[in-house]
Amino acid sequence: MIRQAVGAIAKRENGDILLVEKVKWHDKNGNKINTTAEWDIPKGGVKSEDESLQQALIRELKEETGSAEWEIVSQYDAKIQFTFPTSIQEKIGYKGQSTTLFHVVYTGNNDVFTPIDTEIKSCRWVSKENIVDIIAHEETKHFLTKYVL
Template identity: 40%
Template sequence: MKIRQAVGAVVFQKNEYLLVHKIKNIDSETDIIGHWDFPKGGVEKSDKDIENAILRELREETGSDNYRIIKRFDNEICFTFPKGYKYDMQETVMFYVEYQGDREDLASQDEEIDDVKFFSKDVLMKTLFLEETREFLYEIKL
C-alpha cells in the first residue's frame, strides 16, 4: 500500500479561517470538481522537517510567508484515494497556524489552487467540501 505523507493547516486570523479553492490534483489524471479546503500538500524529500513542509505548502498555495505555527494537532486527517491516483492513502499531519499579514500578499502560486479566502467559523463548516476535514474540525472542537 502506497501512503502519501502530507501536511495541512487550520489557518486563522482573528475570527476567520483561510481556505484554498482546489481545482486540480497533480497526483491523478482524473479531473476534480473545484472545492474549498484547508491548505494541504505532500511532504517532499527537500523539506528539512515537517514544520518546514507546512510553511512551504502555505507559501505555494497562498503566496504568503506571513505565518506563525501555534501548534501541531494530535489528530491527523486520513483518507483513501479513489482508483487512478498515485497513492492508496494519505495521512495528513495538521497544524494550527496564525496568518500575520494584511491579506494583500494572498495569491496562489500553485496550479492546483485558483482562489484563497477567509471565512467566518459559521460559513467555514458549510463551505468545506471533504467529509474527513469536517470530521477533523469536530474532533478538535474548533
Template identity: 40%
Template sequence: MIRKAEGAIVYKGNEFLLVHKVKVSALEKGSLMEGEWDFPKGGVEQNDLSLEHAILRELEEETGSTQYRVIKQFDDKICFSFGKSFQEQTGWKKQETTIFLVEYFGDDSDLVPKDREIAEVNFLPYEEVYERLTHKDTKQYFKSFFNEKLHDCVLCYPDLEPEQQVVFANDHCMFLQLNQSKEKGVQLEGSGLIVPRKHRETAFDLTREEWEATYDLLHKVKEHIDQHHHPQGYNVGWNCGEVGGQHIFHAHLHVLPRYESEPLSGKGIRYLFKSKENKRA
C-alpha cells in the same frame, strides 16, 4: 504505500483560511475538477526538512504568503484510502495528513496563490468555513477542533475568543485583555494577562527565553496601562497550582492596575493571606 501529507487550520482573529482548488494535484496529471474548498494541504516532498517546513512551503505555494507562525502540531491525523485507479497509477494506497494550527499575521495583500491548482484564498467565519468545506472528513476534523481541541485551553488560542484581544505580542508571549477591562471605572480596569505562546502549565515551566520575553512585554504593558488608565499602583504575579489559585493551567502573569478610589486600596496579596479566614486548620 502510505502518502505522507500536511495541512493547516490557519486563523487570523476569529476567521479561518480556505483555498478554492480547481485542479487536482500533479499526482493526477493536473486534471481539471469542478472545484472544492479545503484547508491548505499537500504532500510532503523529498526536500522538506520537517513536517513544519513542509506546511510553511505549502502555505507559500497555495496562498503566496510567508507571513505565518506555526502554533501547534495536532496529534490526530486525517486519514483515508485512495480509489483503485489512483492506487494503480501512483502506488499510494492511503494518505495520512498531519494537521497544524497556524497563525497568519499579514495584511491580506500578499494572498496571491502561486500554485495553479488554487483559484481563490479567503478568510471566513467558523459557520461559513464549516458550510463550504467539501470533504466530510475535513469537516469533522474542524468540528472536533472547535468542540474539543479549542476548549482544552482557552489561552492557547486567544484570538478565537471574541471578547478577548491580543493587545501586544512578541515571539514568545502575548498580553491579553478582555473587552470589559478597557471600560473606565469597572473592577479590574486595565487589567490583563501575559501568557506564553506555547502551552506551559505554570510559571516554573517557562524557558529562559520566555521569561525574558515576559519581562520585555511587561514594561511595554505598564507604559500602555499608565497612558490609558492612570493607575496609582499595581499587583503583578503568577498563581501556580490549584491550591495557589490557578484555575487555567496555562501559565499566565496577572497584571492588575490599582486605584486610590478602590475600597481595598492599600491592601495587597498579603492582606488576603493574613486574614483570619485563612488560618490553617
C-alpha cells in the same frame, strides 16, 4: 503506500479560518489534472525525507497563498487519514493519505492572497459558523468539528 501530508488550520482573531479553492491535482508523473473546484484547508504532500513537517507546511502555505508570512502556533495531536478511491489510487500512486495538522496564524498585513501554485484558484477567510457547509471533504469537516470549532 500512504502519502504523508501537512495541513494548516489558519485562524484569525475573529475565528475565521482560511480555505483554498483547489481546481487541479498531480498524478504520479507530476502532471496536473483538472478537477471540479472544491474548498479545503491549505494542505499538501511532504516532498522528501529531508523536509521537516514544519518546512513542508510553510512551503505549502507559500505555494497555495503566495505568502510565507505564517507562524506555526502548535501541532494537533490528531491527524486526518483516509483511503483514496481505487480510480485515484492508480493515477497518483498512493493508497491513502495521512495529514499532520498545524494551527497557524498569518503574520502579514495584506489579507489578499495570490496563489503561486495553479492547483489553487483562490483563497478566502470563512466564518466558523459557515465552514462545515463549504468544506468539500467529510474527513476535514469531522476534524474541524471535533478539534477546532
